Amino acid sequence: MKSAIAEVAQTYGIENWGAGYYGINSQGHLVVHPAEGDPRSVDIKKLLDELIAKRVKLPILLRFPQIFASQVRKMNQSFRAAMKEFEYKGEHLAVFPMKVNQRRQVIEAYLEEAKKYNYGLEAGSKPELYAAIALDQAPDSLLVCNGFKDDNFIDLAFVGAQAGKNVVIVIEKLNELGKVIDRAIASGVRPMIGVRVRLYTRGSGRWEKSGGEQSKFGLTTSEVLQAIKMLADAGMIDLLRVLHFHIGSQITQIKRVKAGVKEAARVYAKIRKMGIDVDHLNVGGGAGVDYDGSKTSFESSANYTMQEFANDVIYTIKSVCEEENVSEPNVITESGRILVAYHGMLITDIIDEIETVQGIKNINLSEDEPPVILELYDLYKTMNSKNFLEYYHDSLEHKEELFTLFDLGFISLEERAKGEALFWEVCDKANNFAKLSQFKSEEFDDLRKLLSAKYLCNFSVFRSVPDHWAIDQLFPIIPIHKLNEIPTDTATLVDITCDSDGVVDKFVDLHDVKEVLEVHDLKDREPYYLAMMLIGAYQEVMGNFHNLFGTTNEAHVIIDGEGEYHISRIIPGSQVGDMLSYARYERDFLQEGFRTLLKRQIKKGNLTEEQSTRLVEEYESHYSGYTYLDPNGRK
Numbered sequence: 153m154k155s156a157i158a159e160v161a162q163t164y165g166i167e168n169w170g171a172g173y174y175g176i177n178s179q180g181h182l183v184v185h186p187a188e189g190d191p192r193s194v195d196i197k198k199l200l201d202e203l204i205a206k207r208v209k210l211p212i213l214l215r216f217p218q219i220f221a222s223q224v225r226k227m228n229q230s231f232r233a234a235m236k237e238f239e240y241k242g243e244h245l246a247v248f249p250m251k252v253n254q255r256r257q258v259i260e261a262y263l264e265e266a267k268k269y270n271y272g273l274e275a276g277s278k279p280e281l282y283a284a285i286a287l288d289q290a291p292d293s294l295l296v297c298n299g300f301k302d303d304n305f306i307d308l309a310f311v312g313a314q315a316g317k318n319v320v321i322v323i324e325k326l327n328e329l330g331k332v333i334d335r336a337i338a339s340g341v342r343p344m345i346g347v348r349v350r351l352y353t354r355g356s357g358r359w360e361k362s363g364g365e366q367s368k369f370g371l372t373t374s375e376v377l378q379a380i381k382m383l384a385d386a387g388m389i390d391l392l393r394v395l396h397f398h399i400g401s402q403i404t405q406i407k408r409v410k411a412g413v414k415e416a417a418r419v420y421a422k423i424r425k426m427g428i429d430v431d432h433l434n435v436g437g438g439a440g441v442d443y444d445g446s447k448t449s450f451e452s453s454a455n456y457t458m459q460e461f462a463n464d465v466i467y468t469i470k471s472v473c474e475e476e477n478v479s480e481p482n483v484i485t486e487s488g489r490i491l492v493a494y495h496g497m498l499i500t501d502i503i504d505e506i507e508t509v510q511g512i513k514n515i516n517l518s519e520d521e522p523p524v525i526l527e528l529y530d531l532y533k534t535m536n537s538k539n540f541l542e543y544y545h546d547s548l549e550h551k552e553e554l555f556t557l558f559d560l561g562f563i564s565l566e567e568r569a570k571g572e573a574l575f576w577e578v579c580d581k582a583n584n585f586a587k588l589s590q591f592k593s594e595e596f597d598d599l600r601k602l603l604s605a606k607y608l609c610n611f612s613v614f615r616s617v618p619d620h621w622a623i624d625q626l627f628p629i630i631p632i633h634k635l636n637e638i639p640t641d642t643a644t645l646v647d648i649t650c651d652s653d654g655v656v657d658k659f660v661d662l663h664d665v666k667e668v669l670e671v672h673d674l675k676d677r678e679p680y681y682l683a684m685m686l687i688g689a690y691q692e693v694m695g696n697f698h699n700l701f702g703t704t705n706e707a708h709v710i711i712d713g714e715g716e717y718h719i720s721r722i723i724p725g726s727q728v729g730d731m732l733s734y735a736r737y738e739r740d741f742l743q744e745g746f747r748t749l750l751k752r753q754i755k756k757g758n759l760t761e762e763q764s765t766r767l768v769e770e771y772e773s774h775y776s777g778y779t780y781l782d783p784n785g786r787k
Contacts, residue, residue: 160635160638169628181196182632196497210500213496219495220492230463238467243270246269248266250275257723270297272289273293285308329345355688379392395419398434402441404451404453406454406455439490497683500611507716522562525574526566541586608647627685705722729779
């Protein structure tokens with residue numbers, strides 16, 4: 153007989169999407185391992201209790217830098233294994249795209265591990281480049297400059313080159329190349345130059361339009377040839393060291409990866425045969441994360457592993473180079489999502505439950521009730537396993553009759569309330585009979601979603617998981633405790649913003665997309681915590697400040713050699729004042745406005761000076777408060 157923990161693990165799919173980093177301990181608590189197969193672990197419930205004791209309020213973003221390092225290590229091992237298997241002569245030089253997560257602590261955690269493998273950084277804007285130049289990279293690693301560039305961007309890249317960085321200026325448009333050539337002549341600095349090639353091949357999944365011949369980035373074939381001529385005429389053809397392409401983010405199908413690499417390798421080989429010593433091929437990013445654990449080409453999944461990705465990239469380039477009889481290039485990858493997604497999770501608490509079914513015991517009926525209400529009550533009392541479908545359909549007709557009678561003024565508000573409650577009780581009873589008899593139909597699937605509770609969660613969808621709101625990206629969600637108990641209820645999640653879009657109503661499933669999440673019954677005054685998993689990539693940098701909910705509190709956690717965890721860093725989230733300043737409400741401006749308001753009340757005789765002073769103190773005390781809800785009130 154399957155244990156409760158094993159059944160719960162299957163319910164939430166933790167073994168499918170967890171990549172060996174997540175599990176459940178004997179206490180029914182979610183645990184985190186620093187590496188796949190590592191017996192050491194962090195009990196997330198125990199960790200959360202410690203953070204709360206330290207007066208760190210929820211929601212809390214937890215980071216596990218060792219998981220990030222493990223993914224970097226896994227990528228290096230995958231490419232080394234592929235190069236050894238196929239006797240590949242080039243090197244693998246990964247760069248982490250800062251756009252995936254620009255937070256300094258995250259980049260520093262990456263570089264600590266990346267230095268071991270000569271892995272570097274990629275910058276796509278002037279602010280990213282400005283930061284990257286000052287960071288301590290391995291001496292032989294690359295600093296790749298992507299994105300459209302103006303004079304200042306190019307000047308900054310030259311500053312990085314003069315400071316000793318191995319800067320690669322990737323040409324996105326031909327007019328950029330002229331500026332780079334002029335700057336190189338004027339300064340005498342000779343950085344590496346790359347050319348982004350616009351391939352015919354497109355990726356797969358939600359971002360496939362970012363590649364292909366309609367992509368906004370990259371040079372056409374004729375423009376590539378023109379760039380070569382411009383460099384040759386300037387006597388700088390030796391600076392052309394990198395060919396670059398990118399067919400999309402979160403590529404779901406490995407065959408699209410192979411097609412893109414094959415086309416790019418062919419372009420590389422033809423340019424080599426022109427006598428140009430290009431020696432790096434940048435295959436871009438796009439390695440997908442299996443968010444739902446299905447290992448398919450579904451948009452929130454990927455039908456390949458990191459090792460398969462490395463094998464296909466190296467084998468394809470090797471094959472083309474052998475056919476063309478040219479040397480094998482060093483391979484640059486820009487995959488960031490697959491490295492950093494696993495290391496972050498958001499812990500939120502349930503503030504309240506919004507139920508549809510109110511409870512039959514709360515309804516007092518009399519013989520004088522309108523017939524429609526008595527008929528609904530009769531349906532509820534006499535429903536059984538044989539007639540539940542017929543009675544459910546009858547209740548739908550009665551509901552329509554109820555609202556028609558109310559609109560015509562024939563029943564009171566109290567009677568309407570009774571009728572609504574009875575209708576939902578009939579629906580709930582019918583749904584239970586349908587589950588017991590394993591009756592399946594689309595209308596009962598819809599009914600189950602309607603009957604599910606809405607859990608009010610202390611977070612903002614727009615801040616912490618904006619991709620769920622914007623593009624229906626799925627993220628695994630799991631309770632951090634009670635995982636040794638079978639969940640008996642279902643719910644959708646609603647956030648604390650004043651927006652109807654602030655909901656999570658799509659959840660990962662091995663074979664489908666679930667519209668409800670299995671949850672445990674909420675008990676009075678007993679906290680219930682949920683973890684939103686795999687949110688380390690893009691979510692923070694893409695998150696917005698809807699309702700001026702700011703960044704969440706943050707904790708970094710590491711595990712030592714003895715298996716003990718340590719909270720290495722706590723970073724406070726946004727305060728009310730921080731977000732007001734962001735919206736250009738300066739503190740002095742607000743204080744002056746509030747004092748003016750109070751003076752008017754004093755003048756009208758509505759306040760005394762003493763009361764006014766007390767209100768000013770209270771108003772000002774809220775300036776440094778956390779922007780999220782505190783169910784326990786002020787402490």
